[in-house]
Amino acid sequence: MSVEITRTEKIDQLFQAHSLDTQGADRDFVTRFHNSLPKIQGLFQELYGVHEEAESQLLELLRSLILGYQAREESLLERDRNKAAEGNWFLSQNLAGMSMYVDRFAGSLKNMPSKLSHLQDLGVNFLHLMPLFESPQGESDGGYAVSNFRKVDPRFGTLEDLMDLRKTMHSQGMYLMLDIVLNHTSHLHDWAMKAKAGDQEYQNYYYTYENRWIPNEFEQAMPEIFPESAPGNFTWNEEMKRWVMTVFHNYQWDLNFSNPKVLQAMVETMLFYANLGVDLLRIDAPAFIWKQTGTSCQNLPQAHTLLRLIKQCVHVATPGMALLGEAIVAPKDIMNYFGTGDFVAQECDFAYNATQMALQWDMLASGDTSVMLQAQGDILRKPYGTSWITYTRCHDDIGLGYEDASIAQTGKDPYLHRKFLKEYYSYSGDQWMSPARGALFSSNPKTGDARISGTLASLCGLEKALFEGNGPAIEQSIQKILLMQAHSIFLGGLPMLFYGDEVGYTNDYRFQQDPSKSYDNRWMHRPLLDWEKVNRRKTEGTLEFQLFEGTKKLLAIRKSQDLFADLSNLSWMTPHNRHIAGLIRRKGEERRYCLFNFSDQPAGLTWYAFREQGESATQLLDSWTQSTYTVGPDHEHLVIEPYGFRILEPR
Ligand code: GLC
Numbered sequence: 285m286s287v288e289i290t291r292t293e294k295i296d297q298l299f300q301a302h303s304l305d306t307q308g309a310d311r312d313f314v315t316r317f318h319n320s321l322p323k324i325q326g327l328f329q330e331l332y333g334v335h336e337e338a339e340s341q342l343l344e345l346l347r348s349l350i351l352g353y354q355a356r357e358e359s360l361l362e363r364d365r366n367k368a369a370e371g372n373w374f375l376s377q378n379l380a381g382m383s384m385y386v387d388r389f390a391g392s393l394k395n396m397p398s399k400l401s402h403l404q405d406l407g408v409n410f411l412h413l414m415p416l417f418e419s420p421q422g423e424s425d426g427g428y429a430v431s432n433f434r435k436v437d438p439r440f441g442t443l444e445d446l447m448d449l450r451k452t453m454h455s456q457g458m459y460l461m462l463d464i465v466l467n468h469t470s471h472l473h474d475w476a477m478k479a480k481a482g483d484q485e486y487q488n489y490y491y492t493y494e495n496r497w498i499p500n501e502f503e504q505a506m507p508e509i510f511p512e513s514a515p516g517n518f519t520w521n522e523e524m525k526r527w528v529m530t531v532f533h534n535y536q537w538d539l540n541f542s543n544p545k546v547l548q549a550m551v552e553t554m555l556f557y558a559n560l561g562v563d564l565l566r567i568d569a570p571a572f573i574w575k576q577t578g579t580s581c582q583n584l585p586q587a588h589t590l591l592r593l594i595k596q597c598v599h600v601a602t603p604g605m606a607l608l609g610e611a612i613v614a615p616k617d618i619m620n621y622f623g624t625g626d627f628v629a630q631e632c633d634f635a636y637n638a639t640q641m642a643l644q645w646d647m648l649a650s651g652d653t654s655v656m657l658q659a660q661g662d663i664l665r666k667p668y669g670t671s672w673i674t675y676t677r678c679h680d681d682i683g684l685g686y687e688d689a690s691i692a693q694t695g696k697d698p699y700l701h702r703k704f705l706k707e708y709y710s711y712s713g714d715q716w717m718s719p720a721r722g723a724l725f726s727s728n729p730k731t732g733d734a735r736i737s738g739t740l741a742s743l744c745g746l747e748k749a750l751f752e753g754n755g756p757a758i759e760q761s762i763q764k765i766l767l768m769q770a771h772s773i774f775l776g777g778l779p780m781l782f783y784g785d786e787v788g789y790t791n792d793y794r795f796q797q798d799p800s801k802s803y804d805n806r807w808m809h810r811p812l813l814d815w816e817k818v819n820r821r822k823t824e825g826t827l828e829f830q831l832f833e834g835t836k837k838l839l840a841i842r843k844s845q846d847l848f849a850d851l852s853n854l855s856w857m858t859p860h861n862r863h864i865a866g867l868i869r870r871k872g873e874e875r876r877y878c879l880f881n882f883s884d885q886p887a888g889l890t891w892y893a894f895r896e897q898g899e900s901a902t903q904l905l906d907s908w909t910q911s912t913y914t915v916g917p918d919h920e921h922l923v924i925e926p927y928g929f930r931i932l933e934p935r
Pocket of ligand 1: 428532568610
């Protein structure tokens with residue numbers, strides 16, 4: 285069966301049924317609707333063409349777009365128009381973000397407005413509030429197991445509190461980012477409850493099976509996400525007497541997007557979030573949203589078709605909301621999330637630059653930039669008009685997901701190199717005197733894989749230095765933290781800090797005493813803020829002051845220079861010294877050289893590096909130290925102190 289919705293009388297009927305003023309007030313919407321309709325129809329056809337209710341389901345989806353648009357309040361419509369007039373508003377260097385748990389940062393949504401000045405003082409105007417919607421206590425995966433997509437969890441406050449906060453933020457020039465947990469629901473979500481009670485309609489919202497035949501077939505090719513705490517990808521449900529797919533934890537039931545009703549329900553949820561005033565929607569775990577036996581069930585072509593369809597729907601109904609695909613996948617796979625072929629730059633507007641993030645940690649441990657440079661071939665292919673979330677730390681672990689080939693091409697043994705990194709950051713090696721204090725997360729003895737948990741400060745040596753009362757080591761770890769922040773702030777993209785890092789929070793081991801968290805050591809780097817500590821950032825001489833002021837200065841430098849907008853204007857300098865990562869940002873004739881010394885020794889870069897690009901700069905002004913350097917002869921060097929960095933403007 286094919287879907288023939290473009291026939292105008294059906295669309296006209298739909299518009300009439302919803303009293304759309306096609307020539308007047310609703311003209312912009314109607315134009316977007318008609319422009320996108322062929323794409324929406326084509327994408328829908330690809331996924332659901334063979335479904336017996338395809339045509340009526342498509343009509344229902346289109347109806348949801350109209351309803352989503354009609355529910356948009358005037359101030360958001362105006363915000364949409366302003367963003368459209370600005371063009372790619374989200375590429376701007378004026379945006380700087382922070383990701384946080386509302387309860388652990390401020391206590392509650394109601395307390396958030398009183399904390400905004402702390403963020404604004406730092407230079408942050410874009411907030412990622414970690415999952416706020418209802419999720420069962422103890423079985424929530426930090427809120428990523430949602431039991432009600434429209435009810436704010438009472439732990440944080442109410443939907444009204446969230447709306448009030450958003451209005452305050454918007455009125456102060458700030459932006460809001462929230463999550464949509466698209467791939468799964470909590471096992472206590474209404475749909476799952478109905479499925480458990482035997483309702484077949486809702487069993488079809490999930491992947492449920494009466495015996496192990498199909499699950500076994502799936503398992504043959506599916507990797508495990510949490511092999512220690514949640515091995516396997518299916519869970520037996522005694523009430524339903526069926527197996528259910530649970531790729532993440534056993535309480536997170538995977539939604540079945542091959543059912544068009546699931547798509548419609550989730551699009552409606554996304555538009556609901558758009559109408560709460562969300563500026564950027566973080567689509568959680570999009571790599572997983574389509575499943576097929578015989579595959580890894582990650583990054584499948586249909587997952588991309590779904591994301592493209594979602595992008596079109598959002599563009600039609602609530603165009604001011606941009607999309608971030610949280611795909612933490614191999615470098616060769618990530619680029620596809622920005623769209624390919626006819627859909628280049630028409631899938632996700634943002635993705636996490638997780639590869640570069642992990643490579644930063646590789647450079648910090650090894651003092652060597654060569655693996656990072658090897659991996660750039662993939663990373664630099666990002667299409668114009670899309671952007672990265674750049675970051676050093678977030679609420680998740682650090683996965684060393686880059687290719688073995690990138691390591692091998694530098695002459696290193698991939699196995700030994702990864703072993704070194706894991707030992708360096710987890711302090712698990714026997715003879716190691718590593719300054720880092722972290723832990724391995726999700727070690728998989730079957731594959732040898734492991735990821736790393738720990739705060740920015742602890743992984744940069746601050747925890748150990750403080751414990752030992754070692755002044756020079758404390759200074760060095762502060763320098764490392766700022767180096768890591770600087771690298772991700774100037775890389776190109778929207779920098780997303782993680783709360784607590786601006787004042788140097790070290791690991792919190794109390795999660796081990798909490799049975800609902802003890803199996804998940806990511807909680808060691810999700811601090812519960814003590815505002816007495818945070819406020820020490822106002823007292824000169826404290827480490828909180830140094831870190832806060834340093835981070836603030838970095839953000840201010842970025843904001844003040846418009847070539848730091850993400851104009852896809854990044855290139856890497858020739859690695860004359862493998863300890864120094866040198867990136868160039870350009871705009872017309874203008875350029876900035878951002879140099880980062882990842883070594884614990886002073887490192888020199890030949891002045892020739894500034895000439896080989898065909899440039900004739902004679903002086904370089906550093907925005908960070910305010911020093912001016914005279915470009916010398918080729919055999920002389922610009923020397924950068926251990927873990928130092930420079931942001932150089934040619935004069
Ligand atoms: C994302 C989240 C992570 C969560 C997972 C499952 O990767 O960042 O914290 O565990 O999705 O929802």
